Amino acid sequence: MTHDPLLRITDLAIDYPAGRRRWTPAVRGVSLHVEPGELVALVGESGSGKTTLVQGALGLLPPVARRRSGSIAYSGVEVTGWNDKRMARVRGNYVGFIPQDPNTSLNPTKRIGHQVIEAVRFNAPRPGTAADYRAAALESLRTAGLQDAERVFQQFPHELSGGMKQRALIAIALAGHPKIIVADEPTSALDVTVQKVILDHLAGLRERLGIGILLVTHDLGVALERADRILVMRAGEIVEHGPVRQILDQPTDDYTRRLLAASPAQHHGRLRDNTSATGLVALEARALSKSYKHVHALKTADLVVRKGTTHAIVGESGAGKSTLAGILAGFTTADSGTVHVGATELTALNRRELRTIRRDLQFVFQNPYTSLDPRFTVRRLVEEPLRAFGVPIEGRAAELLKAVALDESYLNRLPGQLSGGQRQRVAIARALALNPGILVLDEAVSALDVSVQAQILQLLVDLQAESGLSYVFVTHDLGVVRLIADDVTVMKDGAVVETGPVEEVFHAPQHDYTRRLLDAIPGRDLRSTR
Amino acid sequence: MLRYVALKTGRAAFVVWAAFTLTFVLLFVLPANPVDLLFDPTELNTVPPEVREQVADNYGFNKPVLLQYADRLGHALTGDFGSSVQSGRPVASAILDVLPETLLLSAGALVLAVLAAVGIALVATSTRRAWVRNVVEALPSGAVSVPVFLSGILILQVFSFKLGWFPAFGDDGPRSIVLPLITLAIPVAGPIAQLLVRSFATEFHSGYVTTSWAKGATRGGIILRDVLRNASLPALTIAGITFGNLIAGSVITETVFARKGIGRLTQNAINTLDVPLVQGIVVFVAVSFALINLFVDLIYPLLDPRMRAVVEAQK
Incomplete structure (x- = not known):
């Protein structure tokens, strides 16, 4: 007797309209299957079509989308083209769905x-x-x-x-x-320690209830650690599939290899040895405190950034990282405590003096999709700080773009015509316009895909090596810290729990919370066994 | 919780006070000689000076402005806005006399408008046919862009003069209120429907709706169980603000259909420059407006648990 898998998708192709009678393929001829008790991970970056594939499997495609070919079967029952009423009996009953963002779902x-x-x-x-x-x-x-x-x-x-x-x-x-659960990025909106607990639980359910799980994720680390089989998706196609070991040891596709290389968990140390480090102090914060109404966002936090180095601030949501970054950049005023930039006390400055010191202290925001004015050209965006300070702008824009590895052809484009990585490069170019000594980067790579993230991190360490910049690098992702930082400060509930050189903190964490954070990095064990 | 109620009540009281003060300044302080306003403009030149003097004395126009203000405010607090110049009746009772007619008309129109708006939004969201949605979504802008006097006359023409289904004017019997009700409801329904159609569409594509689909819910079930309530919350605020439209609309509707009511009263008071009556009506409208919005503010936390949390947090 032939046995049917819980879910079998055969040669599925889905198009989106791209104009009058023109269609863009989002999914091109994808086939996959999930067996009982199996956890299959579908890995891909944004725009790879993985969400469209999931929507197709559940019959939840937006009305504008069109299925060009292919079929979907649950335990051998063909459900392709079923209307909502019939699909309603499959959804929930046969296939369960865990959405991406618990906060809106x-x-x-x-x-x-x-x-x-x-x-x-x-x-x-x-x-x-x-x-x-x-x-x-x-x-x-x-x-x-x-x-x-x-x-x-x-x-x-x-x-x-x-x-x-x-x-x-x-x-x-x-x-x-249900017999099978489809989980679309079920943990990407959650903190790492919470992610670990949720993923542990899903894995446990699979064993206990014998259900199949299709886990969609952008995080190769998560997939490698949790899945039985992995499917790598790119531009609407499955470019590689196989058991985890095989993907890890003998990736056949170029893209998979690049993904593996870009994954922070695959790196042992800094992307580039720091040659610009000096013993001087670029930025020093002492006993900073800040409360919002009844919440102590920051409790007497200290921080020292050495000139020419990167100091990473890590912690989960609500740890006070962003509050600290805001105070360091002079956007937020602290209730008490001091910040020194070189010999100047930032916290004692009035508004005009603060403006002057901004030349030396720039900020890069988390989301390059919202931090660039959509109506400004790249040239105008990059030149804006120069104009604001009355600095000569002749030829600077092209120079700055070159520094962030973009050529002059980008000067007249609008942010809407750029990819996420390109936008973040423009944002960095804008921050560099006034030749600052210090950059405060608040989750500057968190909104980017891993392969893009790797490029931006490389850019940052290269810039540092060339011009001796100091970075304050705020992130929730410990994997990234190792690639870029020299020192690290771990925060929890508004307080600093541990601080020190990256090597020390990573290899011999003193605080229990640091240990838990390190354990929760997905794909950490795989590196050591490789 | 108590602080929230106090805050909202205080704000409502402020609105009423501001309306009173503003009308006082406009009607009693700014005119070069407020006594002139108390007489019919055509007979103004024939009024002997002694009479004017006596009238000014009666109304307290010879006293310092601040004293006048304090005096009028004190009386207003007890519901006394003086007497109508035209009829000589107390302003308060003149308003209360016609209040039931207008109350019936505007409450009815509001209910009708909300029903129509929800209906439009439901149809636009639940239909699977694009052309039906397009037609239905065009209705609200149409309703807003047709002025009340025009739609009123049109409705009169068709249903009263041509078809003879309803009486053209007057206020006797339930049949006479049907046409005014529809006329008044149309412009009020427009903005509410526009907002509802948009928020229904937004909510229908939100994350929790996907969750409901995945649970195995059907389209109708999702719209009724999930979308309706969440999408209606913002409309509640708009419905409160729309009260202004109702008053403006009732002036015209009551004139077109020759009905008794606050709207007609307002129109007459303005035509005859009946200053105390105008002030009485303005303050009355301000009070109703403030009360309705206070009511909306107070029930909002009951309907939205998130607001409730916010309200309870600010002790």
């Missing part, structure tokens, strides 16, 4: 319990009583790892943390007792 005006009960009710084999539904929903919440199910049942989404919301969504996905 729960109805904000309904209690969690109610939302889980709906999932139970829609998929109940026969009508039950309200008490049955309630018991099943509570059971589902417990299976999802929420010990305090009774309390969560009564709560609204905004009363839960990101991790708990994601567990509630797992409970919703499990409520219909």
Whole structure:
């Protein structure tokens, strides 16, 4: 007897309209299958078509999308082209879905319990009583790892943390007792330590319930660590597939090799040895504190940035990293404490003096999609600080673009015509315009794909080697820290828990929290076994 | 919680006070001689000076402005806005007399407008046919762009003069209110519908709707269970603000259909320069406006648990 996989997608192709009667392919002839008890990871960067593929599998494609060819079958039952009404019986019942962002994926005006009960009710084999539904929903919440199910049942989404919301969504996905779960970037909106717990739990469910999991992720580290098989997707096609070991040891596709190389977990040390480090202090913060209403965002934090080096500030959301970065850059005023830039006390300056010191102290924002004025050309964006300070602008824009490895042809483009990586290069060029000594980079590579991220990091270390810049590098990603930083400060709940040279902190972490953070880096073990 | 209520109530009281003060300045202080406003402009030259003097005395125009203000404010607080120049009746009772008619008309129009707006949004969201959605989505802008007097006359022409289904004017019996109700509801429904159509579309593509699809919910179920409530919340605020449209619309509607009401009263008061009556009406409208928006502010936290959390946090 032939045995059918839980999910089999055959030669699926999906197009999006690109104008009058023209179509852009988003997925081109993808085939995949998921067996019971198997965790298959689908890895790809933004725009690779992985989300479209998932939507196609669940029958949730936007109305404008068009399926050109291919078929989707669940346990041998062909569901291709089924309408919403018929698909509703498959969704929840046969296939569960865990969405990307737990913060927007729960109805904000309904209690969690109610939302889980709906999932139970829609998929109940026969009508039950309200008490049955309630018991099943509570059971589902417990299976999802929420010990305090009774309390969560009564709560609204905004009363839960990101991790708990994601567990509630797992409970919703499990409520219909599906055979397979499709998880679309289920942890990318979560902190690393929470990500680890959620992924551990999913892996456990697979073993306990024998369900299949299709895990979609941009993080090769996560895939390598968790999956049985990996599919690498690029530009709508599967470019490589195979068991984890095979992908790791003998990648056949060029793109896979590049992804592997770009993954921070694959690197042992800094991208380039630091030759510009000096013993001088570029920036020094002493006992900085800041509260917002009743929240102590920052509790007497100290920080010393040596001239010509990179000092990374790491921590999870709410650790106070961004508050600290804002104070260092003079955007936010501290309640108490001091910041010295060279010999000048930043915290004692008035507005005009602060403006002068901005020439030496520049900031790069997290999201290059929002930090560039969409109506300014690249030239105008880069020249803006020069104009503001009345500095001669002749030829500077082209020079600056060259410094960030973009050629002059970009000068007259608008941000909308650039990719994410190119935008962040422009943002860095703008920050460099006034020849500052210090750059404060707030999660400057977090919004970028790994391969782009690797390029930007390389650019940053090269710039540092050339002009002796000092960086304050704020990030939630410890993997990145090793590639770029000389010193690292670990923060938690507004306080500094550990600080020191990267090698020391990574190899002999003193604080328990640092150890937990390091353990949670995906793909960490694989490197050592390679 | 208490602080939130106090804050909102204080804001409402401020609006009313500001309306009173502003009308006082406009009607009693700015005119070179406020006594002139109290007489019919055509007969102004025939009024003997002694009479003017006596009237000015009666109204307290000879006293210092601040004293006048304090005096009028004190009386206004007890509901006394003086007497109408034209009819000689107390302003308060003149307003209260016609209030029920207008209340019925505007409340009815608001209900009708909200129903129409929700209907339009529901159809636009739930239809799978693009052309139906396009047609339905064009309705609100159409409703906003047609002036009330024009739609009123059109409706009169068709349903009253041509078809003879409803009486053309007057205010006797329930049949007479149907046409004014529709006329007034159209411009009010427009902005509410525009907002609802947009927020329905936004909510329909939000993350939690995807979650519901994945649960196995059907299209109709999702719209009713998830989208409706979340999308309607912003419309509540707009419905409160739309009250201004209702008053402006009722002036015209009541004139076109020759109905009794605040709108007609306002129009008459302005035509005859009945200053105390105008001030009474302005303050009355301000009070109603403030009350309605206070009501919206107070029930919003009950409907949106996130707002409730915010309100409870600011103790």
